[in-house]
Amino acid sequence: MKLSAKYNRVNLITSFVVLILTGLLYYGVIHFILTDKLDRDLKIEADEIMDYVKTYHKLPLAGDFKDQKVEYRLLKPAELVEEHFLYTEYKNLQEKEMEPGRSLVLPVALGPEKYEVRITKSRVEAEDLIRIIFLITLGVTAVLLVSLLLINRFVLNNLWKPFYGILDQLKAFSLADDKELKPEQTKIEEFMELNRSLVLMSQRVRADYKDLKTFTDNASHEMMTPLAVVNTKLDTLLQTDSFSDQQGELIHDIYNAMGRLSKLNQTMLLLAKIENNLILDEELLNFKQLLEQKCVQFQELFQLNEIKLQADLSVVELKMSRYLADVLLNNLFTNAIRHNMAAGVVEVFLDRKELRMSNTSKQKALNVDKIFERFNKSGDSEGMGLGLAISRQICNHYKFSLQYAYLREKHVFSIIF
Numbered sequence: 001m002k003l004s005a006k007y008n009r010v011n012l013i014t015s016f017v018v019l020i021l022t023g024l025l026y027y028g029v030i031h032f033i034l035t036d037k038l039d040r041d042l043k044i045e046a047d048e049i050m051d052y053v054k055t056y057h058k059l060p061l062a063g064d065f066k067d068q069k070v071e072y073r074l075l076k077p078a079e080l081v082e083e084h085f086l087y088t089e090y091k092n093l094q095e096k097e098m099e100p101g102r103s104l105v106l107p108v109a110l111g112p113e114k115y116e117v118r119i120t121k122s123r124v125e126a127e128d129l130i131r132i133i134f135l136i137t138l139g140v141t142a143v144l145l146v147s148l149l150l151i152n153r154f155v156l157n158n159l160w161k162p163f164y165g166i167l168d169q170l171k172a173f174s175l176a177d178d179k180e181l182k183p184e185q186t187k188i189e190e191f192m193e194l195n196r197s198l199v200l201m202s203q204r205v206r207a208d209y210k211d212l213k214t215f216t217d218n219a220s221h222e223m224m225t226p227l228a229v230v231n232t233k234l235d236t237l238l239q240t241d242s243f244s245d246q247q248g249e250l251i252h253d254i255y256n257a258m259g260r261l262s263k264l265n266q267t268m269l270l271l272a273k274i275e276n277n278l279i280l281d282e283e284l285l286n287f288k289q290l291l292e293q294k295c296v297q298f299q300e301l302f303q304l305n306e307i308k309l310q311a312d313l314s315v316v317e318l319k320m321s322r323y324l325a326d327v328l329l330n331n332l333f334t335n336a337i338r339h340n341m342a343a344g345v346v347e348v349f350l351d352r353k354e355l356r357m358s359n360t361s362k363q364k365a366l367n368v369d370k371i372f373e374r375f376n377k378s379g380d381s382e383g384m385g386l387g388l389a390i391s392r393q394i395c396n397h398y399k400f401s402l403q404y405a406y407l408r409e410k411h412v413f414s415i416i417f
Contacts, residue, residue, distance in 0.1 A: 008152040015148055019141040023134070030133050034126040035102065039085055042104035045070075045119050046083075053108055059115065067122040075114040081107040090122045099124045162186035166194060173202065223265050230258055267386045270327070274393050285325055287316045291350060294329050301337050302346070311348045316355075318417065320398050328394045331387040332357050332413060339363065339411065347410075358412040365406035372402070 045068070052060045062070050069090060075081060083106040090101030100123040108115045162184035169181050181202045183195040234255050291313055302309050318325075336346045336359040344360040372392040388402075395402040401416040 008149070008156070011152060012145065012148060016141075016145060019144065023137045023141060026137055027130065027134050031130055034130060038102045038121055038123065038126060039104070042085070042102065042119050042121060046104055046106055046117065049117060049119075050108065053110060057110070059108065059110060059117075067125075069120045071118045071120070073116040073118070075107070075116055079114075081105060081114075081116050083107070087123075088120060090120050100127055159188065162188065162191045163194075166191070166198060170198070223261075227258065227262050227265060231262065234258060267390065271386075271390060271393060274324070274390075274397050281321050281323065282319050283322060284317050284319050285322060287318055287325075287355070288313045288350060290325060290329060291348060291355075294333055295348070298333050298337065305337060305340060306343045307337065307340050308343075308345045309348070310345065313348065313350045314352065316350055316352055316417075318398075324394050324397070328391050328415075331391045335359075335387055335413070336411075345410075353417060355415040355417075356412060357414075358407070358410040360409065361411055363411075366404065366411065368404055371404055 049060060049070070059072055060070070062072055083104070086103050086105065088101050088103045089098045091098055101120045102123050103118055103120040105116060105118050108117050165184040173181065181199050183199060184191065186192060186195070234251065237251060238255065291311070295309060295311060336357055339361050340346065340359045341362050347358045349356040372388050392402050395415055403414045403416065405412045405414070
């Protein structure tokens with residue numbers, strides 16, 4: 001969930017809860033005030049009745065007025081009544097319907113006799129006023145919530161635009177490109193500071209990367225001559241018979257080590273050329289034809305390891321370097337054979353969307369986060385751990401996507417065009 005969406009949700013929920021609670025509190029306070037006013041009016045009427053009894057020694061006439069009703073009831077000798085208020089119903093004679101009311105009940109002594117006086121007033125006006133206040137409060141709450149939603153949706157989203165612009169640039173940032181990060185136009189201090197920090201960071205990273213790449217390129221080039229000289233000397237030495245068997249084994253081990261070192265140097269040079277865009281001999285290649293040639297080329301290795309090859313190829317043409325395409329396919333086929341098992345299977349599928357190569361293996365699923373890293377290899381591997389790294393670099397160069405998955409006990413490498 002995005003930060004703005006999270007903030008909007010928390011803000012709206014908090015505002016809704018606070019407004020509902022305050023609305024209920026407001027409703028309760030208004031209800032209490034209006035009820036208290038009604039009780040005071042009833043008390044005034046009761047005081048007038050008590051004054052009338054003291055003055056005239058009789059009860060005033062009972063009556064049913066517009067919004068008020070006065071009733072008397074003679075109490076039994078043992079019956080006691082205390083003064084109290086209660087909610088009741090009041091019959092409106094004009095409207096001919098029952099309405100909510102509020103009553104005050106109190107005892108009145110008239111000589112030896114005691115009477116219960118019940119004064120009832122209609123609560124319709126008070127209830128209507130409370131209802132109107134409640135509806136107004138509800139309307140204000142709804143307008144406020146809608147306003148907050150619109151403000152959060154448009155104003156806050158507009159405020160966060162510089163952040164998402166910076167984020168998009170970071171997603172597209174690549175050390176292999178010369179495209180610099182551009183500061184987003186904003187007046188918000190935090191985003192301005194973020195802009196400055198990211199631009200400085202990208203500049204430092206590019207400088208470090210450039211130094212490291214220059215060192216790698218220079219080191220690889222400088223190693224070519226001494227490696228060639230050592231290999232030539234070893235070839236000359238191996239053609240002589242002036243050393244013992246033990247010395248021959250040592251020289252043979254040195255020769256193999258020099259071969260691996262030469263191959264490593266060539267691989268590093270290839271990576272440097274790809275990163276520096278130095279391989280530009282692109283042409284339209286028939287990938288189906290290339291794959292068929294590779295199937296024939298690796299046929300002896302398939303037969304030697306008793307591996308069954310299954311190919312489903314469609315005609316696909318891609319514009320890329322023939323040399324890099326050859327390296328890419330060699331790496332994929334070599335990987336599928338080297339990490340397979342006896343009587344295993346290699347499946348090759350090609351259509352306009354992807355090239356998919358899968359192979360059986362005793363080894364279970366590989367670490368997706370490390371499989372394409374340089375010099376990453378299993379303990380029993382005879383390679384240098386650069387094949388998949390080079391394949392990923394070639395795919396990135398042509399905007400392809402090299403992916404790995406472990407499906408149905410098979411290692412699957414897919415190149416999405």
